[in-house]
Amino acid sequence: CWARIRGRLREEVGEVEYRTWLRQMTLAGIDGEDAVILLPTRFLRDWVNSHYGDRLRALWQAEESAVRRVEIRVAQAAAEPAMAGAEPRVPARTEPVGLAESLAVRPAERPAPEIRSDWVVPLEARFTFDTFVVGKPNEFAHACARRVAEKPASQGFNPLFLYGGVGLGKTHLMHAIAWAIREHEPVRTVAYMSAEKFMYRFIAALRSQNTMEFKETLRAVDVLMIDDLQFLIGKDNTQEEFFHTFNALVDQGKQIVVSADKSPSDLSGIEDRLRTRLGCGMVADLHATTYELRFSILQAKAAAARVEVPAKVLELLASRITANVRELEGALNRLVAHAGLFGRPVTIDSAQEVLHDVLRAHERRVSIEEIQRKVAEHYNLRLTDMVSARRARNVARPRQVAMYLAKQLTQRSLPEIGRRFGNRDHTTVMHAVSRVSELMQQDAGFAEDVTLLRKMLES
Ligand code: ADP
Ligand code: MG
Numbered sequence: 001c002w003a004r005i006r007g008r009l010r011e012e013v014g015e016v017e018y019r020t021w022l023r024q025m026t027l028a029g030i031d032g033e034d035a036v037i038l039l040p041t042r043f044l045r046d047w048v049n050s051h052y053g054d055r056l057r058a059l060w061q062a063e064e065s066a067v068r069r070v071e072i073r074v075a076q077a078a079a080e081p082a083m084a085g086a087e088p089r090v091p092a093r094t095e096p097v098g099l100a101e102s103l104a105v106r107p108a109e110r111p112a113p114e115i116r117s118d119w120v121v122p123l124e125a126r127f128t129f130d131t132f133v134v135g136k137p138n139e140f141a142h143a144c145a146r147r148v149a150e151k152p153a154s155q156g157f158n159p160l161f162l163y164g165g166v167g168l169g170k171t172h173l174m175h176a177i178a179w180a181i182r183e184h185e186p187v188r189t190v191a192y193m194s195a196e197k198f199m200y201r202f203i204a205a206l207r208s209q210n211t212m213e214f215k216e217t218l219r220a221v222d223v224l225m226i227d228d229l230q231f232l233i234g235k236d237n238t239q240e241e242f243f244h245t246f247n248a249l250v251d252q253g254k255q256i257v258v259s260a261d262k263s264p265s266d267l268s269g270i271e272d273r274l275r276t277r278l279g280c281g282m283v284a285d286l287h288a289t290t291y292e293l294r295f296s297i298l299q300a301k302a303a304a305a306r307v308e309v310p311a312k313v314l315e316l317l318a319s320r321i322t323a324n325v326r327e328l329e330g331a332l333n334r335l336v337a338h339a340g341l342f343g344r345p346v347t348i349d350s351a352q353e354v355l356h357d358v359l360r361a362h363e364r365r366v367s368i369e370e371i372q373r374k375v376a377e378h379y380n381l382r383l384t385d386m387v388s389a390r391r392a393r394n395v396a397r398p399r400q401v402a403m404y405l406a407k408q409l410t411q412r413s414l415p416e417i418g419r420r421f422g423n424r425d426h427t428t429v430m431h432a433v434s435r436v437s438e439l440m441q442q443d444a445g446f447a448e449d450v451t452l453l454r455k456m457l458e459s
Contacts, residue, residue, distance in 0.1 A: 002027045005059045009052070017189065020220060021048055026075070033068040035060050038075040042208040045074050123192065127175035133300050135293030138169055141284040145173040149180035152188065152223050152255035157282045159246070159256035163263050164286030167324030170259040173286075174225050177257060181223060188222040195231040199238040206237075218245045222254050229260040229278075233269040243274045250277075289325060294318035297325060298332055307336045313351045320362040331358050366409045366457050368420045374457055375402040378449075387422035400432035401450055407433050409457055 006025070010018040024044065028036040037056070039045045048056075049072045060067040129149070134142045141162055148160050162170050178190045193201075205214035218224065224245070232239050249256055260267055264279035289297075295318040302309040313335070321328045338354045339346045352359065372386040379398040386399055399421065406417045407429065414426035421429070440447040 001063045005056070005063055008059055009055065012055070013052075014187075020217060022052065028073070030064075030067060033066065034071050035064075035067045035069070036071045036073060038073055040075050041210050041213065042074050042204065044213070045072050046204065048072055123175045123178055124171075127172040128179050129176045131300070131304070132169065132172055132176055133293065133297045135290065135296060137287035137289055137293055141169075141173060141286045144282050144284045145177050146180075148255060148257060149177040150184075152181060152185075153253050157255075158250060159258055159278060159281040161264060161278055161281065161283045162257070162259040162286065163261065163283070165261065165288065165323070167326040168286040168289065169325060170286060171227055174227055174257055174259060178223070178225065189220065190223040190225065191218065191221040192225040192227070194227045195229050195242075198226055198242065199232060199235055202238050202241050211241075215241075215245065215248075219248050219252075221249070223257065224249055224254065225257040227259050229258050229270075230262065230267060233267065239271060239274060243271070243277070246274075246277065256281075289322070291318055291322075294322070294325070294328055298328065301329060301332055302336070305332075305336050307339060307346065309335065309346045310348065312348045313346055316348065316351060316359070317355075320359055322362070327358075331355055334358075368406050368410060368412065368417065371405045371409065371457060372402050372421075375399075375405065375453060378453055387420075389422065400436050401453065403429050403432040404436035404450070405454060405457065408454065 006022070009022060013022070021044065024040055025048065026038045028038045030036070037048075039048060053070065053072065056072075057070045060070055129142075129146065132138075132142060141164070144157065144160055145162070147154070148157050151157075162173060164170055174192060178192050181188055181190055202211075202214060205211045226242070232242060246256060258278060263283060263285065264275050267275065267278075270278075295314055298309070298314045298317055302314070309332070317328060317331050321331055335346050335351055335354055338350065344350065373383055375381075375398050376383050376386055379394075379401075381395060381398060385395045386402055388395070390396070403417055403421055406412060406420070407414070410417075412420075414429045418424040418426045418429045436450065440450055
């Protein structure tokens with residue numbers, strides 16, 4: 001039955017992968033409900049555990065329903081020297097590393113559909129080209145990613161270096177490349193991992209004196225993707241190893257894709273020769289999103305969730321949450337979840353209520369000075385008139401308008417506003433606020449003026 005399980009796995013993952021990772025597995029025996037599998041090194045043990053553990057368990061269950069757990073151990077656990085930071089020794093019935101949780105949560109059900117295990121980190125199912133919304137700020141990076149996915153390792157696109165701020169879609173594009181290659185050319189092995197993971201694996205290999213294996217493993221892949229390279233900064237050993245792997249792969253005509261928060265030339269703390277090599281392929285920047293892109297992303301996500309979200313609500317989110325697409329998504333998800341939970345449609349009022357904390361955190365911060373400047377400009381006054389003692393109506397009224405807007409658009413207290421308007425008293429500000437409100441009721445032209453000013457300041 002063990003032979004059948006191995007055979008099945010071999011068919012599923014393919015010959016190359018099987019030989020790289022799984023060939024050395026041996027069955028130590030079945031201990032009650034546990035099948036105990038041995039591998040010669042910790043590195044292999046960890047790898048197989050995290051990438052094939054669920055699958056092995058499912059195959060065991062299918063073959064031999066009495067087996068409920070699969071425990072993967074290093075072959076000569078007892079002979080291995082204890083090392084600082086190494087995991088506790090593994091006597092007969094301790095928890096298998098990493099596997100315990102997933103087994104505890106899902107004792108009987110079959111594991112989630114398998115992502116082919118040549119990914120070093122499972123790919124996010126949502127992160128495909130289909131779900132990536134293209135706009136001006138990301139069209140170049142997107143085109144480069146498409147190109148690499150279609151023709152890995154083509155001249156001029158290797159390495160592909162994607163960079164940009166947090167939450168602008170770097171990881172999404174990398175996963176999309178991996179998915180696309182997997183779909184069109186499943187024979188190619190793609191390894192995607194964060195730079196942190198790379199470092200962790202490398203250090204683990206150093207500890208267990210398995211660096212050869214680490215190197216060979218990585219050098220056997222066709223496409224290597226390292227996400228958030230900035231994490232390697234200052235880690236000299238790991239940087240060095242990455243550099244060697246990188247060179248070896250490029251020399252063999254393999255594709256490298258790297259992401260970071262800055263361009264190669266702005267990444268300080270990495271070696272010059274690495275910087276040079278990183279920059280010698282294609283460098284593509286994911287720019288900050290525009291309002292239009294944010295709106296389209298929201299529209300696409302709402303459609304994907306099959307929830308009707310009024311344009312007004314999308315506008316509100318797109319204009320307020322500007323820095324990070326992840327946050328934008330999070331806000332939309334909250335609305336959708338809330339609507340689903342209470343069976344009510346999403347409206348501008350419900351959005352304001354459900355997201356009041358998010359919206360407040362993203363309030364556009366208008367400064368008093370900005371208000372004074374805009375109001376002065378609008379009424380053809382000088383900035384100093386806003387703070388002067390002049391009481392002429394043509395100066396005093398605009399000044400009141402500015403105070404009113406300061407109250408409406410900033411978090412400043414009345415005394416603070418008074419101080420900023422030429423050291424006036426807070427009652428003066430209070431009076432200005434109520435006077436302007438009153439006038440807005442009485443005089444439509446005036447109300448329009450104030451509203452226009454407000455819009456200009458808020459946009
Ligand atoms: P980064 O890696 O640059 O920090 P991610 O790729 O993790 O950012 O993106 C953050 C979130 O925003 C993800 O959920 C991603 O799907 C989404 N996202 C970013 N850009 C886009 C886009 N252009 N279209 C659709 N979703 C996007
Ligand atoms: Mg990322």
